[in-house]
Amino acid sequence: MTYIQRRALVTSEGMGLELVERTDLFDLEPDMMTCRVLAVALNPGDAKSSDYTASRGSVAGFDFAGEVLQVGSGVTRFKYGDRIAGFAFGYNPDNKLTGAFADIVLAVEGFALMLPPQWTFEEGATLGTSICTIGFALTHYLGVSMPAGDERVGHHSQGDHILISGGATATGLVATQLLSLAGFQVVATCSPSSATLVKSFGAIATFDYRSAACGAEIRAFTADNLVRVLDCVSSAETMSMCYAAISSRGGHYVGLNPLSARIKYTRRDIKAEWVMALAMFGLPVRLGGDFGRPATPSLRGLGTRIFCAAEDLLAEDRLKAPRLQIRVGGLPAIREGLEDMRKGRTDGVKLVYTV
Structure with missing residues (x-):
C-alpha cells in the first residue's frame, strides 16, 4: 500500500469543486504511475463534469503534465524523472483518486506520452484529452489510421476530403494536424479571423x-463527395451545418457531445455517433443519461496505441501545441477558469495552470 499526501480539487456537496489537503491510500496497479503535476489544462468536459457528476469526493480534471515519481511493476515505457503528459480519469465514481487536478496524479502508462525537450509542461498539458478524443474518433468511429513513425502524407493517397467543424478549437487544431498527416484534405469551419491559424x-x-x-458552400467545394465529418463543437446548429455539407449519397458524422435527435433523423443516409473519451480506459463510465458506458476492455489497448503514435509524432517534431493561455494561481484558480469557460470568456484558447 502507498500513501500520498497531496492537494487536490475534489467534487463537493454542492457539485462544485473544493480544494482539500488529503492523504490517499492506494495500491499502485501494474500499469499505473505517480507523477508530480507541474501543469494542468481545462476542457469543456471539466465544466460539465464539475456541475453534474454525482461522485462526491472524487478528484477532478483530465489533462496534466509533469514528472514521473513512481512506476508500477508492469510499466516499461517510463521511469523516474521522465517528463510526460497524459489523460486522467477525472470525476471517477469507481476510483475517486484518479483525477488530474492535484499536485500528484495517478497516471495510466497507456494514456501518457513522453514530452520532447522543446515542449514545456504547459504546452504538454494541452494534449491528453485531445489526443485521446481525436484518436478515438478517428480510429474507432471514422476508420482512419493514426499517422505514426516516419509515415508521411499520402496514407490516403486519393486525397479524400474530411470536414472539421470547430477547426480553431484546441481539439480541432489537433484533429487537423493528425488528419493532414494521414493524407486527408482537411476543410474546416472557423471565424475569418482564425482562418490563417487553422490553415497553418x-x-x-x-x-x-x-x-x-x-x-452548402462546403458541399460545393468538395464536389458533393464529403463523407466524413468530425464536429468539435457539436451543437444542434453545427450538426445541422455538417449534415448540409455531407454528400447527397450519405456519410458519417461524429460529434463530441450527445446528438440532437431533431437533427439526427433528418437524414437517414448519415450514420451519426458521438465520442465519450473516458470509455477508452476500458472501464465502466458510470455517469447519468447518455454519458454512461459499459466496460469495453479492448479499448484500453487502442488507447495505448493512439498515445504511442502521438508520442512518435511529437518526437519527430510533427505536432505543435494548440493556442493556450497560461493563468496564474495554480489549483485554487481553476474554479474561476471553469466559470469563464461556462460564460464563453476564454476566446477559444486552452486555459492552462502551472501547479
Missing part, C-alpha cells in the same frame, strides 16, 4: 461557420 495547422480551406450557406 494543415487545413486546405476554411469556411465561416456563421454563414447561413456554410454547409
Whole structure:
C-alpha cells in the first residue's frame, strides 16, 4: 500500500469543486504511475463534469503534465524523472483518486506520452484529452489510421476530403494536424479571423461557420463527395451545418457531445455517433443519461496505441501545441477558469495552470 499526501480539487456537496489537503491510500496497479503535476489544462468536459457528476469526493480534471515519481511493476515505457503528459480519469465514481487536478496524479502508462525537450509542461498539458478524443474518433468511429513513425502524407493517397467543424478549437487544431498527416484534405469551419491559424495547422480551406450557406458552400467545394465529418463543437446548429455539407449519397458524422435527435433523423443516409473519451480506459463510465458506458476492455489497448503514435509524432517534431493561455494561481484558480469557460470568456484558447 502507498500513501500520498497531496492537494487536490475534489467534487463537493454542492457539485462544485473544493480544494482539500488529503492523504490517499492506494495500491499502485501494474500499469499505473505517480507523477508530480507541474501543469494542468481545462476542457469543456471539466465544466460539465464539475456541475453534474454525482461522485462526491472524487478528484477532478483530465489533462496534466509533469514528472514521473513512481512506476508500477508492469510499466516499461517510463521511469523516474521522465517528463510526460497524459489523460486522467477525472470525476471517477469507481476510483475517486484518479483525477488530474492535484499536485500528484495517478497516471495510466497507456494514456501518457513522453514530452520532447522543446515542449514545456504547459504546452504538454494541452494534449491528453485531445489526443485521446481525436484518436478515438478517428480510429474507432471514422476508420482512419493514426499517422505514426516516419509515415508521411499520402496514407490516403486519393486525397479524400474530411470536414472539421470547430477547426480553431484546441481539439480541432489537433484533429487537423493528425488528419493532414494521414493524407486527408482537411476543410474546416472557423471565424475569418482564425482562418490563417487553422490553415497553418494543415487545413486546405476554411469556411465561416456563421454563414447561413456554410454547409452548402462546403458541399460545393468538395464536389458533393464529403463523407466524413468530425464536429468539435457539436451543437444542434453545427450538426445541422455538417449534415448540409455531407454528400447527397450519405456519410458519417461524429460529434463530441450527445446528438440532437431533431437533427439526427433528418437524414437517414448519415450514420451519426458521438465520442465519450473516458470509455477508452476500458472501464465502466458510470455517469447519468447518455454519458454512461459499459466496460469495453479492448479499448484500453487502442488507447495505448493512439498515445504511442502521438508520442512518435511529437518526437519527430510533427505536432505543435494548440493556442493556450497560461493563468496564474495554480489549483485554487481553476474554479474561476471553469466559470469563464461556462460564460464563453476564454476566446477559444486552452486555459492552462502551472501547479
